[in-house]
Amino acid sequence: MIFAYNKEYVGDTLLIVLADDRGMKQQVQRQGNVAKLTTEDGRTIGWNLFAISEKMTIEGNGQVTLTDAQLATINELIQEAGFSETVVKDAEPKFVVGYVQECEAHPDSDHLSITKVKVDEGKVLQIVCGAPNIRKGLKVVVAKPGAMMPDGLLIWPGELRGVASAGMICSAKELQLTNAPKKRGILELPQDAETGSAFK
Structure with a gap:
């Protein structure tokens, strides 16, 4: 799992990459500031959380490390947007x-x-x-x-x-x-x- 953030080049969006998506057609389902990325067969391969700085401060650029509290906030945002999944941190x-x-x-x-x-x-x-x-x-x-x-x-x-x-x-x-x-x-x-x- 990869957490990536680069406000200058990507915008105020936390990218969560769960799997290799090379060569796959992605489907995107967006609800509010949360977008779920899936494969054609329905496997979740990532999340995009927009306007993330309104909810937390993320240190660094590129691949970033999140605290347990930040991960809990991410899962709250995902569920508040109407999705049932949770993200489990790979430490x-x-x-x-x-x-x-x-x-x-x-x-x-x-x-x-x-x-x-x-x-x-x-x-x-x-x-x-x-x-x-x-x-x-x-x-x-x-x-x-x-x-x-x-x-x-x-x-x-x-x-x-x-x-x-x-x-x-x-x-x-x-x-x-x-x-x-x-x-x-x-x-x-x-x-x-x-x-x-x-x-x-």
């Missing part, structure tokens, strides 16, 4: 420290690698990566499915050259870190960085 961090356990060349590419990256105890993601400095043994920043990059890109499971990829190994530039190097390559973290911990 799992989406940008985490990962450990590259395996790294091998992609069979159908001269620059992609297929990695297995440990992102917490018992969870390993297969991620296709195009960085020239990717290799086994690195500690890296992983954007897990459900993350929103600083430029607005949403991260969902997919395929690259026919190989499944669940997440993204990030460069400093993609994370928009201060003084990010201009050369291509993922951000290499110190070896004592704790695998699975949130990257902030």
Whole structure:
């Protein structure tokens, strides 16, 4: 689940993204300042809450973190608008420290690698990566499915050259870190960085 807010570029609207909607036809049902987004088969994939600053103050731009009290207000607004659903917050961090356990060349590419990256105890993601400095043994920043990059890109499971990829190994530039190097390559973290911990 992604909560996104950018008043300057999108307007005073809180976007709640529940699922990957790429390639889907969306249907929108709006009641007052609440719009429900569904697929053609009726699955709810998101919500738009308009004029949200009249109800709460949201800190930050892009992907934002909401408090339990703010989530309760959101569910009140949804139900007051006549919808029966509730939104349940996903508290799992989406940008985490990962450990590259395996790294091998992609069979159908001269620059992609297929990695297995440990992102917490018992969870390993297969991620296709195009960085020239990717290799086994690195500690890296992983954007897990459900993350929103600083430029607005949403991260969902997919395929690259026919190989499944669940997440993204990030460069400093993609994370928009201060003084990010201009050369291509993922951000290499110190070896004592704790695998699975949130990257902030």
